[in-house]
Amino acid sequence: MSSTVVIVGGGYAGTMVAKALDDRADVILVDPRDAFVNVSGSLRATARLDWADQPFFDYGPLLTRGRVIRDSVVAVQPGGVTLADGCRVDADHIVLATGSSHSYPARPRTTATSAAAAADDLRATNEQLSRADRVLVLGAGPVGLELAGEIRDAWPGKRITILDPSPEILPACLPEVRDELRRQLEELDIDLRLATSLADLPHAAAATASTFTVTTTDGEEITADIWFRTFGSRPHTAYLADGALVRLTERQTVPVDEHLNVIGHPTVYALGDIADLADPKMATQAMTQAPTVIENIAARLRGEQPVAVHEPATTHRILVPLGTRYGVGQLTSPDGGAIAAPVDVVVARKGTDLFTARFAERFGRTATAGIDSTGTAGDGEGSG
Numbered sequence: 001m002s003s004t005v006v007i008v009g010g011g012y013a014g015t016m017v018a019k020a021l022d023d024r025a026d027v028i029l030v031d032p033r034d035a036f037v038n039v040s041g042s043l044r045a046t047a048r049l050d051w052a053d054q055p056f057f058d059y060g061p062l063l064t065r066g067r068v069i070r071d072s073v074v075a076v077q078p079g080g081v082t083l084a085d086g087c088r089v090d091a092d093h094i095v096l097a098t099g100s101s102h103s104y105p106a107r108p109r110t111t112a113t114s115a116a117a118a119a120d121d122l123r124a125t126n127e128q129l130s131r132a133d134r135v136l137v138l139g140a141g142p143v144g145l146e147l148a149g150e151i152r153d154a155w156p157g158k159r160i161t162i163l164d165p166s167p168e169i170l171p172a173c174l175p176e177v178r179d180e181l182r183r184q185l186e187e188l189d190i191d192l193r194l195a196t197s198l199a200d201l202p203h204a205a206a207a208t209a210s211t212f213t214v215t216t217t218d219g220e221e222i223t224a225d226i227w228f229r230t231f232g233s234r235p236h237t238a239y240l241a242d243g244a245l246v247r248l249t250e251r252q253t254v255p256v257d258e259h260l261n262v263i264g265h266p267t268v269y270a271l272g273d274i275a276d277l278a279d280p281k282m283a284t285q286a287m288t289q290a291p292t293v294i295e296n297i298a299a300r301l302r303g304e305q306p307v308a309v310h311e312p313a314t315t316h317r318i319l320v321p322l323g324t325r326y327g328v329g330q331l332t333s334p335d336g337g338a339i340a341a342p343v344d345v346v347v348a349r350k351g352t353d354l355f356t357a358r359f360a361e362r363f364g365r366t367a368t369a370g371i372d373s374t375g376t377a378g379d380g381e382g383s384g
């Protein structure tokens with residue numbers, strides 16, 4: 001009799017594990033959404049109407065044998081999971097890959113669980129943005145920077161200001177990457193203000209056109225017509241908060257061992273943003289962790305001892321496109337250190353299509369309407 005593998009969360013890591021094990025076990029993927037979200041595309045989808053549907057990939061074609069249950073998991077026991085509708089799904093192996101939250105539009109609103117509703121939200125925000133001459137972005141991490149770059153690409157005339165309390169931009173990057181980023185932001189006329197913030201968030205609702213004036217902690221007044229929050233991310237682990245399976249860390253992440261087993265549970269795994277690992281919380285890391293889980297479950301399915309071990313990342317790889325023609329990043333050099341990525345590499349590997357072609361392949365989507373023939377995911381470096 002075939003073993004059942006229940007995968008909780010159909011994101012970057014979960015869908016990779018599900019697809020890889022589909023022909024070796026009875027795979028059940030559980031997610032409240034009807035489609036995988038390639039969040040890398042969500043910021044361009046905010047700025048460009050022709051991208052509104054691009055970040056979403058229907059789960060339908062992902063699995064050949066397995067099935068997808070559209071629901072949330074509310075509790076996990078070593079032998080199965082409980083769904084929000086009260087049903088229990090028994091499992092021989094469980095993979096927890098529920099990712100993390102981020103403010104809209106970086107991630108879809110939790111109320112928009114269908115791809116159609118999430119794309120409608122993006123179209124509505126695009127319309128709001130089109131009416132705003134002055135844009136305020138709170139947060140100068142990769143999400144805030146990419147959002148500003150996408151807005152500039154779509155609207156050359158808008159005034160764009162980014163605020164961040166940190167004194168340094170992309171602190172985990174090489175100094176030359178940060179210098180190049182500042183140079184490009186200046187060329188793009190994006191006003192970056194570091195070491196300053198707002199005592200209070202604007203009264204106007206985020207991502208909604210409405211003129212407001214705020215005062216920074218430096219005492220400067222900024223008037224804008226729309227604002228976006230691009231900071232604050234939390235792991236999706238509330239369904240484990242009762243401690244019945246494992247005690248979460250202070251950061252609400254899931255403690256795992258080197259095999260990516262949840263501590264104390266040889267048949268339960270956790271990976272991606274929820275795993276308490278030193279790896280940066282990035283899709284590229286989630287997908288680098290996935291083969292360890294796949295190999296270890298495959299070994300158990302064959303009746304062998306699982307031996308695959310995950311080695312945390314030693315360099316910080318990241319690609320930060322600023323629209324389709326600009327961007328900075330750093331990659332791993334041949335000697336294992338970090339090296340600055342030239343702009344053409346950033347554009348080719350990520351900026352052109354934001355990995356859409358790669359996920360089109362995973363999800364069997366043939367036509368990518370709205371993306372022209374330049375769309376290529378580069379050589380598979382999933383950083384960014």
Ligand SMILES: Cc1cc2nc3c(=O)[nH]c(=O)nc-3n(C[C@H](O)[C@H](O)[C@H](O)COP(=O)(O)OP(=O)(O)OC[C@H]3O[C@@H](n4cnc5c(N)ncnc54)[C@H](O)[C@@H]3O)c2cc1C
Pocket residue numbers: 008009010011012013014030031032033036037039040041042043071072073074097098099100102105106107143236239271272273274281282283284285286382383384
């Ligand atoms: C705007 C933006 C751009 C980014 N760009 C990049 C990039 O270019 N490169 C990069 O490496 N990283 C990028 N990141 C980071 C990256 O998106 C995350 O690190 C990645 O999504 C983590 O993958 P994951 O598989 O852990 O979870 P996710 O991909 O977030 O998937 C989690 C899934 O679990 C589901 N889920 C949540 N709770 C439950 C539950 N209780 N029951 C069932 N299902 C549940 C969710 O619906 C979701 O489908 C970006 C992040 C943002 C916000």
